[in-house]
Amino acid sequence: MSAEILCVGTELLLGDVVNTNAAYISRELAACGIDCYYQSVVGDNPARLSDSLKLALTRADMVIMTGGLGPTYDDLTKETVAAYFGLEMELHQPSLDRMMAFFSRSGRHFTKNNEKQAFMPVGATIFENDRGTAPGLAVEKEGKTVIMLPGPPGEMTAMFDNQVKPFLIGRSSHILRSRTIHIFGMGESAVEDVLHESMLAHTNPTIAPYAKTGEVQLRVTASAPDAASADALIAPVVDEIVALFPDSVYGVDAGDMQTALIRALTQAGRTIAVAESCTGGMIAARLTEVPGASAALLCGVCSYSNQSKIDFLGVSQATLEAHGAVSEETALEMARGVRLRSGAEIGIATTGVAGPTGGTAEKPVGLVYVALSTAEKEKAMELRLSRGYADERQLIRNFACLHAMNLALREGLKK
Amino acid sequence: MSAEILCVGTELLLGDVVNTNAAYISRELAACGIDCYYQSVVGDNPARLSDSLKLALTRADMVIMTGGLGPTYDDLTKETVAAYFGLEMELHQPSLDRMMAFFSRSGRHFTKNNEKQAFMPVGATIFENDRGTAPGLAVEKEGKTVIMLPGPPGEMTAMFDNQVKPFLIGRSSHILRSRTIHIFGMGESAVEDVLHESMLAHTNPTIAPYAKTGEVQLRVTASAPDAASADALIAPVVDEIVALFPDSVYGVDAGDMQTALIRALTQAGRTIAVAESCTGGMIAARLTEVPGASAALLCGVCSYSNQSKIDFLGVSQATLEAHGAVSEETALEMARGVRLRSGAEIGIATTGVAGPTGGTAEKPVGLVYVALSTAEKEKAMELRLSRGYADERQLIRNFACLHAMNLALREGLKK
Numbered sequence: 001m002s003a004e005i006l007c008v009g010t011e012l013l014l015g016d017v018v019n020t021n022a023a024y025i026s027r028e029l030a031a032c033g034i035d036c037y038y039q040s041v042v043g044d045n046p047a048r049l050s051d052s053l054k055l056a057l058t059r060a061d062m063v064i065m066t067g068g069l070g071p072t073y074d075d076l077t078k079e080t081v082a083a084y085f086g087l088e089m090e091l092h093q094p095s096l097d098r099m100m101a102f103f104s105r106s107g108r109h110f111t112k113n114n115e116k117q118a119f120m121p122v123g124a125t126i127f128e129n130d131r132g133t134a135p136g137l138a139v140e141k142e143g144k145t146v147i148m149l150p151g152p153p154g155e156m157t158a159m160f161d162n163q164v165k166p167f168l169i170g171r172s173s174h175i176l177r178s179r180t181i182h183i184f185g186m187g188e189s190a191v192e193d194v195l196h197e198s199m200l201a202h203t204n205p206t207i208a209p210y211a212k213t214g215e216v217q218l219r220v221t222a223s224a225p226d227a228a229s230a231d232a233l234i235a236p237v238v239d240e241i242v243a244l245f246p247d248s249v250y251g252v253d254a255g256d257m258q259t260a261l262i263r264a265l266t267q268a269g270r271t272i273a274v275a276e277s278c279t280g281g282m283i284a285a286r287l288t289e290v291p292g293a294s295a296a297l298l299c300g301v302c303s304y305s306n307q308s309k310i311d312f313l314g315v316s317q318a319t320l321e322a323h324g325a326v327s328e329e330t331a332l333e334m335a336r337g338v339r340l341r342s343g344a345e346i347g348i349a350t351t352g353v354a355g356p357t358g359g360t361a362e363k364p365v366g367l368v369y370v371a372l373s374t375a376e377k378e379k380a381m382e383l384r385l386s387r388g389y390a391d392e393r394q395l396i397r398n399f400a401c402l403h404a405m406n407l408a409l410r411e412g413l414k415k
Numbered sequence: 416m417s418a419e420i421l422c423v424g425t426e427l428l429l430g431d432v433v434n435t436n437a438a439y440i441s442r443e444l445a446a447c448g449i450d451c452y453y454q455s456v457v458g459d460n461p462a463r464l465s466d467s468l469k470l471a472l473t474r475a476d477m478v479i480m481t482g483g484l485g486p487t488y489d490d491l492t493k494e495t496v497a498a499y500f501g502l503e504m505e506l507h508q509p510s511l512d513r514m515m516a517f518f519s520r521s522g523r524h525f526t527k528n529n530e531k532q533a534f535m536p537v538g539a540t541i542f543e544n545d546r547g548t549a550p551g552l553a554v555e556k557e558g559k560t561v562i563m564l565p566g567p568p569g570e571m572t573a574m575f576d577n578q579v580k581p582f583l584i585g586r587s588s589h590i591l592r593s594r595t596i597h598i599f600g601m602g603e604s605a606v607e608d609v610l611h612e613s614m615l616a617h618t619n620p621t622i623a624p625y626a627k628t629g630e631v632q633l634r635v636t637a638s639a640p641d642a643a644s645a646d647a648l649i650a651p652v653v654d655e656i657v658a659l660f661p662d663s664v665y666g667v668d669a670g671d672m673q674t675a676l677i678r679a680l681t682q683a684g685r686t687i688a689v690a691e692s693c694t695g696g697m698i699a700a701r702l703t704e705v706p707g708a709s710a711a712l713l714c715g716v717c718s719y720s721n722q723s724k725i726d727f728l729g730v731s732q733a734t735l736e737a738h739g740a741v742s743e744e745t746a747l748e749m750a751r752g753v754r755l756r757s758g759a760e761i762g763i764a765t766t767g768v769a770g771p772t773g774g775t776a777e778k779p780v781g782l783v784y785v786a787l788s789t790a791e792k793e794k795a796m797e798l799r800l801s802r803g804y805a806d807e808r809q810l811i812r813n814f815a816c817l818h819a820m821n822l823a824l825r826e827g828l829k830k
Contacts, residue, residue: 013451015442016625020433022456027430036428037463039456041437048452055470189486193526209487210426211567219431274696274717280703281689281696284717288695291771291808293719299727300717302689302699308714308757312727342723356706388520389545391573393706 001172002035004060006052008067008077009151010043020153021066028160032168033175033223034062044074053084057144062171067151069134071113077148078137082121085141092120095128095135102133127163131155138167145171177230178221179238182251182260184214184406191216194244198237205234207241214402215250215257250409257405258286264413265296265346272408273344274300275313275334277325278352278368282401298342303334313337326351326363328380331371335380339373346412347373350400354393355386366396370404372412379411416586417450419475421467423482423492424566425458435568436481443575448587448638449477459489468499472559482566484549486528492563493552497536500556507535510543510550517548542578546570553582560586592645593636594653597666597675599629599821606631609659620649622656628810629817630665630672665824672820673701679828680711680761687823688759689715690728690749692740693767693783697816713757718749728752741766741778743795746786750795754788761827762788763819769811770801781811785819787827794826 005025011017022039029036038059042052049068056063068077082089096118103110117134120126127136132155138147147164149156183191188211192199195218199207205222220237224230242249254260265272274283274297284300287293301312306325309315314337315330323329331351339347352368359365366386372379383403385396420440426432437454444451453474457467464483471478483492497504511533518525532549535541542551547570553562562579564571584590598606603624610622610633620637635652639645657664669675680687689698689712699715702708716727721740724730729752730745738744746766754762767783774780781801787794798818800811 012438013441013454014445015438015440016623018433018435018438019454023427023430023433025430026428030429037458037460038467039428039434041454043452045452052453187523189526189529190524192487193528208425210431213569276696276699279700280708280712281691281699281715281717282703284691284696284719285694285700288697288717288719288812289809293695297695297717298720299723300696300715300719301727302696302703302712302715302717304699304703304709304715305713305757311756312714312716341726342720354703384522386520387517387546389573392546394704395546395569397703 001062002037002060003029003062003064004056005036005039006056006063006065007039007041008044008049008065009041012041013043021151021156024153024157025064025066025160028165029064029168030176032165033172034168044068044076046076046080049076049080050084053080053146057084057146061143062145062147064147064149066149066156069117069136069148069150071111071116071133075116078119078121081139081146081148085121085139087121087123087139087141089119090122091115092118092126092135095120095126098128098135099133125167127159129155129159130162131158136164174223174225175227175230176221176223177227177234178219179234180253181218181220181238181241181249182254182257183216183218183245183248184250184257184402185248186216186245187211188216191218191245195241198240202237205237207237214399250406257402257409259290261405261409262287262290262293262296264409266292268413270296270346270413271298271344272296272346272348272412273298273338273342275338275347275349276300276302277304277309277334277350278354279350279397279400279404280304282397283348283350283404286401286405298344299338301338309334312341314341324363326353326367326369328369328371328382331369331380332373332378335371335373336378345374346408348404348408348412349373350404352383352385352396352400354396354400356391356393366392368396368400368403370400370407372407374412377411379407381407416477417452417475418444418477418479419471420451420454421471421478421480422454422456423459423464423480424456427456427482428458436566436571439568439572440479440481440575443580444479444583446591446593446636447580447583448589448591449583459483459491461491461495464491464495465499468495468561472499472561476558477560477562479562479564481564481571484532484551484563484565486526486531486548490531493534493536496554496561496563500536500554502536502538502554502556504534505537506530507533507541507550510535510541513543513550514548540582542574544570544574545577546573551579589638589640590642590645591636591638592642592649593634594649595668596633596635596653596656596664597669597672598631598633598660598663599665599672599817601631601660601663603631606633606660610656617652620652622652629814665821672817672824674705676820676824677702677705677708677711679824681707683828685711685761685828686713686759687711687761687763687827688713688753688757690753690762690764691715691717692719692724692749692765693769694765694812694815694819695719697812698763698765698819701816701820713759714753716753724749727756729756739778741768741782741784743784743786743797746784746795747788747793750786750788751793760789761823763823763827764788765815765819767798767800767811767815769808771806771808781807783811783815783818785815785822787822789827792826794822796822
């Protein structure tokens, strides 16, 4: 079965709202094994909305629409679909009752124009809205299905999870399952160079690479009647690929680098502390994004000034004078200092020139040192992260974070 | 003139990537006075890509495409457009040279398949890519224009700002200029309540509210033949609006809260230090996003464990035992401690329960204390940031950051 997504809303065409609904629905469709070949966005315009619906219904078995279910005159989704199928509109009393209850609960005044939201095409399946006023609905006719959902993402996602997904799963013959391999330290084309043959060879599972900021992800996706069969198709291919990149794969279904690191630390029962100069707290902020990070992260110090490197981390004045704040020596003393002062088993540190200013011939923008310190070993790496374009401060900081976390993941956890 | 956006990428159809490019381009088109009636997304499929291009060119004067410019066999955008217009592909040597320089700068190995990115339809206008390898381009033929841009948002937006916008503005009869008013601490509907009359009254400039995470932005946009006339229309309206929200406007064209705070501190010649528990380094990371932050920010401490609150900030054991880590007393001792130990004039702190676990009846998820300490004054605020839905850890942390920075901006800078 194939589906198409049609999002309605002038705010989308003006770029005032990012279309997270389309991404959410696409992901859910893939999980249900329903192919999606097109997403479209159209404004609150009757003719263009009607044309877009007709086109979508010629290309797909199912059209999932968001938006245009509200109370105002320019909310036209239901009316357009009803007209396409030649269906009358009728009052759906349970929806009206729910809506009035919703209004009184939230202490708002029920205005007459809200009744419009309770009028539905005859024979529609109604999806109750637990987070707002506009119900969703599905119309099935002439072998086609049109699902209409409210535009606000909070309302749409709750409705999709609780009511639309069960509706869809009953209509699909096979399911898709995916696993994602995370690769750090190689570009997309270099990864594809290694993979090329097998990429072309595999059709089920398929192997799809995509570049995320600072890493390359390979998604292995299999189609099968059930989850177990799909997983059995995926497993050997994942093993094969992981073996191709022994130095670069940092995880499978790892989510991201910070999640992989916190998981690994927690499983190993080890603790970490972070000392950051050029990354200025980004590593700590990312590690603490992960629920339960407190089991592994003891503390972070953003030692932005030289004095704070001395006062909070015990970096020696002599080292700063002899080698400068941006040096391997300082990076190592920062990592060691935060480890010893926090009592953590692993210390990592970053220091560098993030730019746009502060670069010199000897120490240019993009020069970054990351360091690791444990009781067993210490290691520092020099990185040249500038790509030579303006406004790359965040990019340099981002890569510095990833390299430092990767160092902890690869070296810090080995005894 | 009308334009249509066509984004190419299977990762969009699978929902792995949210289509921020479409929102960005739509917003820029509106600012250039170019109408956009449709956005579409199609996968890396030759037939569907070709069909989508043809359809778009029947509906609009201009099609702006993103994605499918990469080095791999399934990157087909340029080839599809060239075929549509019957254009040959030829090597664009300057692009190849830039690409090879880019690879050597970044120390990556240039693989043969990258050459594909330097082949262009004959007669195309080339947009250099300052952030990656794939150049963008524009093809103008038969009264139609097709602009092709790389898919990675960082590359696309830089290329759009620096090269595509000038290309577009030359094709529009009038220009739009905007100023943005930043409001913190009020919801969008509350802001609209205050504004309602004047919103309806103004047509040029228009006033458009946008809810951004944690703040409301009001964009005032004027249309005029030239920038000076547009700015003259905007200025009095901005003054009028700012006067309506004396306690909530934190800046005009301020960019964001961290930029506004670093600017204000730098202008006042004052220094700040940050102590973070529940925000875990986010405030420091955001402040250090701002180029030149080192002039104002001395250091940050992410004191995630209780022991680190004692060791790095001098919070007293007694306070932690009597009131707990999540308390007004601890927040104040953290702010005072980081100020005194760093020598900064202003100290701010956060401590709270970000969830999903760790909440109790007495101290539920979403309870956050932010505190400010200067030589002249100390102040703490209790916040209840939970909205009661799952997966709100990042939302709670984000609001905690904004409240702490806003406290520094409003109170810390007053003597």
